[in-house]
Amino acid sequence: xxxxxxTQEVKAPNSRARAGAIHTPHGTMQTPAFIAVxxxxxxxxxxxxxxxxxxxxxxxxxxxxxYLSPGxxxxxxxxxxxxxxxxxxxxMTDSGGFQVFSLGEGxxxxxxxxxxxxxxxxxxxxxxxxxxxxxxxxxxxxxxDGVSFTSHINGSLHRFTPERSIEIQHALGADIIYVFDExxxxxADYEYQKEASERTHRWADRSLKAHRRxxxxxxxxxxxxxxxxxxxxxxxxxxxxxxxxxxxxxxxIGGSFSKHDILGILDKVNENLPEEKPRxxxxxxxxxxxxxxxAAGVDTFDCVLPTRNGRTGGIxxxxxxxxxxxxEYVNDFGSLDPGCECPVCKNHTRAYISHLFRTYEMLGxxxxxxxxxxxxxNLTRTIRQSILDGRFEEYKESFLxxxxx
Amino acid sequence: xxxxxxTQEVKAPNSRARAGAIHTPHGTMQTPAFIAVxxxxxxxxxxxxxxxxxxxxxxxxxxxxxYLSPGxxxxxxxxxxxxxxxxxxxxMTDSGGFQVFSLGEGxxxxxxxxxxxxxxxxxxxxxxxxxxxxxxxxxxxxxxDGVSFTSHINGSLHRFTPERSIEIQHALGADIIYVFDExxxxxADYEYQKEASERTHRWADRSLKAHRRxxxxxxxxxxxxxxxxxxxxxxxxxxxxxxxxxxxxxxxIGGSFSKHDILGILDKVNENLPEEKPRxxxxxxxxxxxxxxxAAGVDTFDCVLPTRNGRTGGIxxxxxxxxxxxxEYVNDFGSLDPGCECPVCKNHTRAYISHLFRTYEMLGxxxxxxxxxxxxxNLTRTIRQSILDGRFEEYKESFLxxxxx
Numbered sequence: 087x088x089x090x091x092x093t094q095e096v097k098a099p100n101s102r103a104r105a106g107a108i109h110t111p112h113g114t115m116q117t118p119a120f121i122a123v124x125x126x127x128x129x130x131x132x133x134x135x136x137x138x139x140x141x142x143x144x145x146x147x148x149x150x151x152x153y154l155s156p157g158x159x160x161x162x163x164x165x166x167x168x169x170x171x172x173x174x175x176x177x178m179t180d181s182g183g184f185q186v187f188s189l190g191e192g193x194x195x196x197x198x199x200x201x202x203x204x205x206x207x208x209x210x211x212x213x214x215x216x217x218x219x220x221x222x223x224x225x226x227x228x229x230x231d232g233v234s235f236t237s238h239i240n241g242s243l244h245r246f247t248p249e250r251s252i253e254i255q256h257a258l259g260a261d262i263i264y265v266f267d268e269x270x271x272x273x274a275d276y277e278y279q280k281e282a283s284e285r286t287h288r289w290a291d292r293s294l295k296a297h298r299r300x301x302x303x304x305x306x307x308x309x310x311x312x313x314x315x316x317x318x319x320x321x322x323x324x325x326x327x328x329x330x331x332x333x334x335x336x337x338x339i340g341g342s343f344s345k346h347d348i349l350g351i352l353d354k355v356n357e358n359l360p361e362e363k364p365r366x367x368x369x370x371x372x373x374x375x376x377x378x379x380x381a382a383g384v385d386t387f388d389c390v391l392p393t394r395n396g397r398t399g400g401i402x403x404x405x406x407x408x409x410x411x412x413x414e415y416v417n418d419f420g421s422l423d424p425g426c427e428c429p430v431c432k433n434h435t436r437a438y439i440s441h442l443f444r445t446y447e448m449l450g451x452x453x454x455x456x457x458x459x460x461x462x463x464n465l466t467r468t469i470r471q472s473i474l475d476g477r478f479e480e481y482k483e484s485f486l487x488x489x490x491x
Numbered sequence: 492x493x494x495x496x497x498t499q500e501v502k503a504p505n506s507r508a509r510a511g512a513i514h515t516p517h518g519t520m521q522t523p524a525f526i527a528v529x530x531x532x533x534x535x536x537x538x539x540x541x542x543x544x545x546x547x548x549x550x551x552x553x554x555x556x557x558y559l560s561p562g563x564x565x566x567x568x569x570x571x572x573x574x575x576x577x578x579x580x581x582x583m584t585d586s587g588g589f590q591v592f593s594l595g596e597g598x599x600x601x602x603x604x605x606x607x608x609x610x611x612x613x614x615x616x617x618x619x620x621x622x623x624x625x626x627x628x629x630x631x632x633x634x635x636d637g638v639s640f641t642s643h644i645n646g647s648l649h650r651f652t653p654e655r656s657i658e659i660q661h662a663l664g665a666d667i668i669y670v671f672d673e674x675x676x677x678x679a680d681y682e683y684q685k686e687a688s689e690r691t692h693r694w695a696d697r698s699l700k701a702h703r704r705x706x707x708x709x710x711x712x713x714x715x716x717x718x719x720x721x722x723x724x725x726x727x728x729x730x731x732x733x734x735x736x737x738x739x740x741x742x743x744i745g746g747s748f749s750k751h752d753i754l755g756i757l758d759k760v761n762e763n764l765p766e767e768k769p770r771x772x773x774x775x776x777x778x779x780x781x782x783x784x785x786a787a788g789v790d791t792f793d794c795v796l797p798t799r800n801g802r803t804g805g806i807x808x809x810x811x812x813x814x815x816x817x818x819e820y821v822n823d824f825g826s827l828d829p830g831c832e833c834p835v836c837k838n839h840t841r842a843y844i845s846h847l848f849r850t851y852e853m854l855g856x857x858x859x860x861x862x863x864x865x866x867x868x869n870l871t872r873t874i875r876q877s878i879l880d881g882r883f884e885e886y887k888e889s890f891l892x893x894x895x896x
Contacts (some may be wrong), residue, residue: 433577
């Protein structure tokens, strides 16, 4: 039996929306589900003891970050990322592909396409122009074999290949791991996007082989392929067909820098992915996106925004997002999101949380993050129930009519 | 009946150590007890929902800070500081005296003794040299009537008198409030210390009268007097006798900038305070201090260090304090304090918490603060049990023999 598999309970009649469950060695997630982001083996500001009351079923940690610190061997020694952080439920690790590129972009890293194929062939292994890499300081250089990149922490030089990413993810020991993929800029032209997408397919194949070679890990961890192709519908469909045909345990979609690249063509992507496998939309999960995703057949979502917004006082409510430090909330004795059943809303007012932010108390970001993660978690849970009850479209319309983007 | 009163259960045979209870309108504290510091109506990083599992019985919020933001009227409108922050247990508010002076010192505020008595008398009310105050930016100017000071936030000018401090504390609505006192520098000479101590006694009398005038609040809040006198034994004893004779609901000791001013003469201070009233040692509460305090007859303690140390990775253990971000803990899979029963130690390792600090994850300060507050809380609880069991001296010796300062 596969270590990770999907069972469907109910499919909505007029869309791809479906309710089901993803079974993993560390428990079952009921889907659709929001997967909280725990990049460095921590959902920022939230203790694992609080997960249950917030409804958090699972989190996604990051291979790039945990590789840099504390290092995958330490996490392995601790018994894997779950034991390391004190959480016994299902965990995913992203392959690090996105961060290798995005943390370059974010810090002005120069993205070099790739070195001449001949050079790579001659070297037999990874080839990178060390002078170029170190002179630019922050850089990701792609070749057929993998990516050489500098750490966003100290500029030191590192290298990921599909095999190395899988090896690190085997050490980290999450239930669901991902193939190593190349993330492209949303502005990349068709030619480059096609090249990158095809390289990602070759990397997917190498990732899968590396995973299969390790029989012990292969029995404990499920491997998801990743659909790429940027904003180009034909490339996305081609990618879904290719990766979808490779017999992964599930599929990640996305890995692009702009969600507009993918939301419009999600339905066509999922049409070409196997029905019986779980599908995760990588890094996208604002309320409006979740409805689009679920309607297109996505099972799970992750997004940093609930905690990132929370840290600066951005609060999700059924009426849209509000900035709680704003003057209008200083003497508002209602809860963050009226009617919300989360532990923050049941015990605290907008006035109090506004005060915490206005006086730089760290409890402000903590409570705001708790509420926001609950909000997204509860939204997917309510969506799931609406599918089970045969009224997903109805719920979607009523939610979106009220929610101001 | 008094809104706040003390009942004694057991007194140790050869010291002033005692176990008892402080009864307040929002519940009973079992003593000796550690009162967590919640300056701005928040124990930094800890949610009120977590207090119970950490054993937190009570907290001390601060009048100066809450007066500046969000303002005492807003807190009153919320139903008092407990309702405002979502905590239903007993709360204290410090009078603001300490902060009026210390936040000046801390930020290079010029401490002016006080203006010529004649000037004060002529003015009839508060007199301060506005030009001096605003030109120096950060300043506290004392006169017989009160203190004019600049906000540490924006330099704006404010004024506290004993009556104003009590008025603010009535609005904040804590169970236990304090008289407004003058805190002196540890280097202050005998003459100045005597003057300040005597002024503090006059302010204590005015605070008490202001409290008694408000019959409604007087029935809901207990007022503690404060013993001053700096490092001078005779002044401390004189202060204890004077303030002790004023029929407060309890007594605060300290309010100095150096704990060495008071620990050595604590026993003599308490000898001169009424036995039947609770005694709180203001702002002092490291493990070794707590043993000295309990032996000298102190019932409650507060101290910012558990949370302040916690935020930078300083962890209390039975062997002394450790710095968890240090390299030696990176691969230490033991708990923060082996044998500790706190929720952090039961679920997390030193290696994990070291990782959180080393990668700047906010969960690190949260978990460290939780453990540290539990540590002090549990220490006083264990001390209490040792008094009840008639083995306080024994426990004190065994704890201190192991604990490295």
